[in-house]
Amino acid sequence: MTDDNKKRTASFLEKLRQKATTQQHYGGGVPEEEAKMDIRDCPNCGAGRAYHKGLTSCAYCGFAFMNITLTDGIHIRKENNS
Amino acid sequence: MFDFFKKKYSNPELLAELQSRQQRWFVFLDRLEARMEELTDAGIPELQQVFKEDTDPYKRSHYHMLLGLMGQFNNMRDKANEVKEENIISFIYSAEAALPPVTSPAGSEYYRYVHDFRMACLDRYHLFDDRLNEALEALRHAAGEQDLESAYQQELAAFEKIKDQFTCKQCGGNITIPKMFFIDTYIPCPFCQSQNTFSPSTAARMVLHNARELAEQRTAELRRAYESSRPQDPVLYKKYLRAMFDEWNRIVPDMAGENEKFYQRLLEEYTFNHYK
């Protein structure tokens, strides 16, 4: 291997590495987010949401949180329809 | 006039050209192979380091560097193909077109020279192609596998630490997260029954994303046993597949129901393809 070839390869690798590690990836980086807990009160009457009253509408004023019918999913089940 | 046909055909220029052309072709491929080796030797440690330092959970820096390196090998393949078409294959056609009929003794002799040239050049090309594929394979595997097992164990430990640290946003009561969740999930407060929403950490979400790959890593030996069996043994395939899905389900138990349906499909397809 001649010195010229070595230099050519090394310079190519250096540039490639630079390109691969510094360019922006599509969609950006993945931010490291911690686990968190949140709650959503009824935006209409301000009441809290009770689990046994179902997920789709407010147990107090009838406001629709979601205009859909829940099916059997992973954690959410049909029974969770209000 | 019959003397004309009796005169023995002789073409020393063609023989010399075949010889020198073959030699140039060999030297050209030797040089490409030397460059391939140089790039592989220098590239592998670089790839390994970039992989190690890549903090992106999808290892995208490493991925793009790998593709960029492989691109150079493909460039060398294109180059060899181009020379093969223009200087070997086309040459063979034009040389053959100028030969006496293959049915004549001289024609048959010269056709054999050209045929030998063709075989030598193509054999050398196939050797080059094999070596190039080996180099690509070496680059692909250079960084090794991501250590998903450690990441998973770390996440299990992290979950044990945080699972009791949440309180109800409504009444302030303590909420224990009953199990590891991988997506946003409704959790009722045990005191006031209010509907809270738990959002798992990025690292916990990645467990779901990597679950199959981790299960594959855990059952790699069974897979290899199947893949190296000759003829391929369906019993070994089924053993591997069941074990892989068992591991998968163990990592993300919430997905077991869905995973089983996928398992059934793979099993049916395998049986169909194997016995058809």
Add this chain to the structure above:
Amino acid sequence: MSENPLLAPIHGITLEDYSAACAKIGSGLSEDDVAKALGVELPVWQEANLLWPERMKQDASFEIVTLFGQYFGQADQHPKFNGLKADTSAAGNENTVRIKSDKDFYQELEVARNVAYEYGLDGAQWVADKYGITLGDFQIAASLWNEQIHQDIQADFQGYTSRQDGYKTKYQQLFTDAQGGNVADDIQF
């Protein structure tokens, strides 16, 4: 028309909804935006987002995945996402309109994107930087042109390949120049 039970909506989210949502996320809409447009909360969206791909994996007939591609291409017409655009300069510019109406432009950029990857670039990001076209819009264009390109190949395979080769050479040259040459440029026959 179809009896495939795997096509039933998941938490009220149909395959049309899901496909359009994926296209819009690819164009820069956030999960929150998408959930809101579909009228559901995040836990519901995330379950659907997990279960639709499961359905595709379970469907040996490939009907779901085929329809997904088709609906994905029609995302711009989906009423629930009407007028919703990501808050980036990339969405909805001239090139985004062009890639969906000019087949040659799409085909050229498709080749350019693939060649970019061969030179260590993030091809999707390169297209976004250079032309302001998001990956979602690029994929919408892909599914819009898919069938026509298939027909072109059948009608004139040679013409198709020579056009593709032309684009390939053009972008190889571009990226080669940008990186200061290829490592085997000095090796000649």
